[in-house]
Amino acid sequence: MIGDKKDAQKIIRVKSLGPSTDIRALAKEVINRCKLIHPTKLLEVEQLLFYLQNRRDTNLPSDSTTGVSQKPISDELEQPSIDTQINETASLNDIDDYADMLYENVQDKIKGSALILQLARNPDNLSEIIQKESVLNVLTRVYKEEWHESIELATNIVYIFFCFSSFTDFHPLVSQYRIGAQTMTIVEAEMKKYDQWMEEITREQKKKPRDTRANITIDNKYKVLIRKQEQFLRVAFYLLLNLAEDLKVELKMRNKSIITQLIHALDRDNNDLLILVVSFLKKLSVFVENKNDIVSSLFQFQ
Secondary structure, X not given: OOOOOOOOOOOOOOOOOOOOOOHHHHHHHHHHHOOOOOHHHHHHHHHHHHHHHHHXXXXXXXXXXXXOOOOOHHXXXXXXXXXXXXXXXXXXXXXXXXXXXXXXXXXXXXXXXXXXXXXXOOHHHHHHHOOOHHHHHHHHHHHHHOHHHOHHHHHXXXXXXXXXXXXXXXXXXXXXXXXXXXXXXXXXXXXXXXXHHHHHHHHHHHHOOOOOHHHHHHHHHHXXXXXXXXXXXXXXXXXXXXXXXXXXXXXXXXXXXXXXHHHHHOOOOOHHHHHHHHHHHHHHOOOHHHHHHXXXXXXXXX
């Protein structure tokens, strides 16, 4: 017997939300306090809290002397632009200038994309950004042609399109620019890069004793690279999960070996990434064909 499905609602008051609030920590607290929200929704909760935090600031005059300033967007998702210091608040009026920065050197591209991301994280701005075809065109071009120049740059841009993917109405836009297909291409390349790093680490560890300073330096270098890569993967898989709401899109992902990449990601130690990957696999396992692919891939990576 199947019971009726009921909607449930719980009101959680977030009195601690302010201009300097750690959004990610607060999002985890909200999920812990409300069992109705699955842990895989962490990024969406962060997005909503960021939106509320932004709305609370809108009553401040633009030249406010209260000393309150918006937190750098790099603090909101495990610092996707970890090496970039954004000390300014983005303005929609300047979005064309930010887009122009994507034609400059790598550091300017990272900064320009980070400022556009700061705008995209506020849902109120998405309908305005979507009108800026030239901005979306340059973001897409850089994502497809120059993503390999910087993982921070790729993370910023995929995060911008993730913001759009959080709303079903914007899925046609994301599909129009073929962001899902490009994201899968980058994910596959990053997975191969990860395998190369593991081989390099193994070779280096065989050369010298484990406790030498040289090996410690190598380990730390790879830790930074892996952490930055996992920041990208977390946003990338979340975008793909959102787009997979459409079964036709999910089928295309399956044909492009999304299951293989997800299984490969289970080798990581990042809990947030692992929760997301397992949830994605759970969604895919509804279909027998996908379940068989999951089993085959598990044996492949053993």
